Amino acid sequence: MTSTATDISSPRSGGLRSWLERYPFLPALVILIVLLALNGLFSPNSLSYRSLTGLLSTYMALIMLAIAQTYVVSAGDIDLSAGATLSLVNVAIVVLMERWGGGAGAVLLALALGVLIGLACGLVNGLVVAALRLQAIVATFATSIFFTGLALYVMPVAGTPAPALFWRTYGGRLLGLPFVFYVLAALAVLLYFLSRTRIVTELLAVGDDQQAAYQTGLPVVAVRIKGYLLCGLFSALAAFCLTGDTASGDPLVGGKMTLYSVAAVVLGGSALAGGWTTVVGSLLGALTIGLVNSLVFFMGTPSEWQNFVQGLAILIVLMAGVLAGRRARA
Amino acid sequence: MSSVTSFFKQPLVVALILIVALLYLGQSLSPGFASADQILRLLIVASLLGIVAAGQNVVILGGREGIDLSVGGVVSLSAIIAGNVMNGADGGILPAVLACLAAGAFFGLLNGLGVTLLRIPPLVMTLGMLGVLQGLLVVIRQGIPSGRAAPGLSAFVTQPLALGIPGIIWLWIVIGLFMAFMLNRTVFGHRIYAIGSNEHAAYMAGVPVRLMRIGLFMISGMFAAIAGLCLLGYSGSSFANVGEQYMLSSIIAVVFGGTSLAGGKGGYTGTMAGALLLVILQGILTTVNIDESGRQMVFGATLLLLMLFYGRGRAMRA
């Protein structure tokens, strides 16, 4: 038990600090607003309703993946296979939808199976990390290789299109509003209810101090497995969003997204060590990554400098997020 | 009896047994795999990984979730710097070594400062630094004339130096001895373990925690730089992203060697065996003729299986 608290700190919860304690995603929100403003400054068009909708629908997959990551991070774990899980679900549902004819029934059935696949991946991770007690970083890296292999087996090369019904719905409008808004609303409701569940508190307690949680009588292994299951579930949802946005299957599509999902979690103000996380922050963090990329472009950065400036900007934003988040807890 | 079982529980011993088993398997799957020549070549590849893993190892040992994801970027950068400094001439080797070490130390310093002064978690700090390095590679490649290795460097890496063994393997052995000495017989080494297992207690006992941790990241940067230099010697010319593959494989090698990612527990001898193990496994998978999807599934599953031998966490119930 090496907690960060000192017994000389005065346990007062004044002003800003208690706000941060209650809403740990505030710094991320501020950063996001600043980035939005800057984007708007350099390219007023980028703040149009249409552009913002586009931003949301493009980054919805990363948002979901970051949220997926947040649940395992809560318990002090990490999932480097989240992107590979996304790829696997993506190719699996596309192949199934195509095989079953692409009708509404086929789409729904494929999505249901997609959820099961996501859960299965989560279960595998949970078993190797929590039950077999392998170190999360390396074990989930190994499973990511395995899942990628599976995805390649299911679809050896990118290319199969998703049924029009599916992606037109995702990219279209319902009752005059873009469909992604409904996705966002549904996500908000889901997150709200999840935050009230016992499992989330238990995940956080486990992430705080695993041994203490065990001695308290929490089923630590089961709790961590549930964390991975949640991660698998949201990775599957991420795959749905991605499939909706890309309308196709690609066995390698999620590979690069894993590390971005970790970055988004940290940007949002969660502690990677576990015990202190915010899903809303992760959502904002994912959007922040998107906005940084756009901003680098809209600022007119020369092409050979773009990658550097983008890397630097993300590093700086990461630092800002961590520093502000720490202020909240210090 | 119990000393026999504990002997077989040592990560190093486990790794060595597995190495022999894998070589045997490789030889039976594809004859010629375990020939002396091939083993030497595998050792060359393993030493490149092993050198990167040495730095990774000390950072991980130092605790506070220590990890260095930027090693891949530093390897690439160092290969490019070295290629240009030596530009194919043996006389440029020494300046190249110095330039690479300086660059590695510099980026290690930045990592260390971020981790200690700003208290950014290492995973995040070094991941961000990796992004910066990748960007920097693009920028500096723009105005760069060459990236050729000096013949002396290439020979050092690929040609026998003494007793029929290439210089890089000797270098790796020296690094292994140095690390063993440093970790077990120096105050610095003991302090690495101290900050790794209880940073606050170490601080209260007068260990310059921040200085130490910055030092560890600098060591990691410098080992990555040395590896980048050797990699240039291995491949003859530098190219963007040479080092990418070392990011996660260096961590796996450390874990295979029985070092705990939680810090404060482990050593480098195991890591050396771990690096070799990983290289052999990849070698076998290259030589057996199966589909890439199958190859990846086998690779992932084998990694998991091998991990069962080490690095398993403590049971909750003692």
Added chain:
Amino acid sequence: MSKLRLNGVSKAYGATLALRRGDLEIAAGEVHVLMGSNGSGKSTLCKIIAGSVRPDGGQILINDKRVTISGPQAARAAGIGIFYQELSLASHRSVEENICLSALPVKAGLFIDRAAMKARAARYIALFSEVSGEGFHAEALVGNLRADQRQLVEIMKALASEAPILIFDEPTSALDRAQVDRFFEILRDLKGQGRGIIFISHRMDEITAIGDRVTIIRDGETIETLKLSETDPATVIRLMVGGASDMPAARSSAPAVVETGAQTAISVRSLSGKGFRDVSFEVAKGEILGLGGLHGQGQSALLRAIFGASTVSSGEVTIGGERYDAKSPRDAIRRGCAYVSGDRGRDGVISGRPIIENVTPIHYLRDRLMLARPSSLKNKAMPALEAMHTKFASLFHPINSLSGGNQQKVIIARWLIDRPDVLLLDDPTKGIDLQAKADLFALIRQLAAEGLGILLYSSEDAELLGNANRILVFNGGSVTRELIGDDRTRYNLYQAAYEAA
């Protein structure tokens, strides 16, 4: 009928036999004290009952029925609640969440019933409302609390289990007198309800105040169970340490005031910092200056600040006549300052590392060593460890293989290899058994006699009264009274501590 009975329970950690033969019998409505020196196996016994340690053999009977406790969850279901010596709290969760964590009330099978949780937690928080101190409330994060407040949360958590059998493994080690008194009232209540309670403490006065029966454990073996009303402390201690060894010196009379004219070892002028303000005093060479008062009144904060581990906002410290501003412990150590913390888990133990590496870090620094030669280090370490009568198999065994008390001895020993000029003792005997305490204080007095200046803060009045030449009583961060000579009485100490600041 007994509520709980253990027959021949045993446990070995590798080669260490932690518990050889644990027998115990708890009746309804009693506070059953477990006594034994450090490392005798008390915590191990408790953890076996609570399910967090797997026993190697023996039987556990609850209400005379044989049970198998497969884990903490099963123990809870079997009606066992426990306070862990090393606590089991989630520091980023609130007090109320921690109290209810093991059985969060749910509605609709999924969602936490926050109202029910708050109501439940409030009941236990209310029990200590008078003594829980500033900043303690239901929604406070546990990590923001003081050590004694965290210990209170752990107590509440144990109480919230409402278990018929309650185990308290050193629950009072960080509590002040008022808190202990309140806790004991609650224990008496529970006793009245017919609960069976196991209580562990190294403080004799607490034991006689609350215990009904005592079971003595020595070297992992149950020696005897006695009614406390039919025995006396001397007997208990004799049983604990075993017949042959000599008793710790009976409470010696307080040492005399050091004669003025002795050189000053350390002087502190108008020092203020986080948690204390405007503190001034001088300690002569050879003097032991006691710091008294309730918990968290600035004593620890002051010691840490002098040691450079927290910041000083104004004032000055001089050691040996020279101005001294330690910016870090490293600085302080270089200038001959030593600091022994009672919170060894946080400040002391380098876990997982060999004992030798736990004894030598200060020596490395003081001697500016670069190389660590085991043989020469061993020669340095052995005398220091022996001075503390530390029990260990080999210098190269990990420190975790020692009991809490022996670990603390190793930590103290690290400061004795190279003699410091000033010794800061911050509740150094937390978790140390009586014998070891006696050893330690004998040593401290000897060190004082050799000319060290010593600052001693202790949460045990007896330790202060028995060893300090002078006592500064702290209240609200500053010194409110100085007790010299015959003023050093329990009564005066008590009164000064409770005075409104």
Added chain:
Amino acid sequence: ETFKIGLSNGWVGSEWRTQMIDEAKEAAAKWKEKGVDVEVSVQSANVDVPGQIAHVRNFIAEGVNAIIINPNSPTAFDPIFAQAKEAGILVIATDAEVSSPDATYVGIDQTAWGAAGAKWLADTLGGKGKVVAINGVAGHPANEMRVAGYKSVFKDYPDLQVVNEVNANWDQAQGQQAMQNILATYPDINGVVVQDGMAAGAWKSIMDAGKTSQIAATGEIRKDFIDLWVKDKLNSGATVNPPGVMASALNVAVLMLQGKELKEPATAGQYKNAMYLPIPFIDSKNLGDAAKQLDGKPGYYSYTNALSIDDATALFK
């Protein structure tokens, strides 16, 4: 006339990509002389697929006339290209084909690229012997097309046996390591089909093993390798995927923006939207010319060629 063209590149991990962008920028500059103001706007950084979709969105928000993309995925851009088209933007993909009917592919036929190298190897080996293949990233469309290309050729040579196929992820060092492992277990191979930069790695291993004279292997087009090829007289042949493809695509795009129509509509390829560019081939016969073109360039500079404005104009009505 003023045209604004957005160039999107989603991966900067090789010099080939930077050269691709540079050449496209140069091509844009050349239009000035013709009185056409072509303004390029570049997004070039490591991004994931959503990140590159965002590139396209940014271009749409910026109001470009055309988008030229080297895509990170063949299929993922269908919906966003549809949106671009709705906004009246011309979309051209290069280097890797895309499935979108709203885009045109201007670049080489990767299948033919794979076939050309294989044909050279089969002929060089006299149609018999043992061959291994070192491929790029499994599952990547360009890789799979190249694999299909060499397979279709080897099918016609019954005495040519492909003993193993491995993937080395278009990474030179991994190619070198793979070759080294292969040489240990298949000491008697005669030929190697290997792609791009991995060829330099593979040849390094072949040379280290002292088998330069026994093995024929495909090569690559960077100056460093060409120099080695000349110096050590390697038995090699390199199919060229020139970094100039994006410049070619840009020239085609400008002409299309000017409202010109292709003589032959772009309907080639599996997605029926491709316009294939010729694929140069370097072997011992024209090695000298290639070396001359690269004279004085940095070591990582690739042999290149592109449709000039005139070449491109000739393709239009």
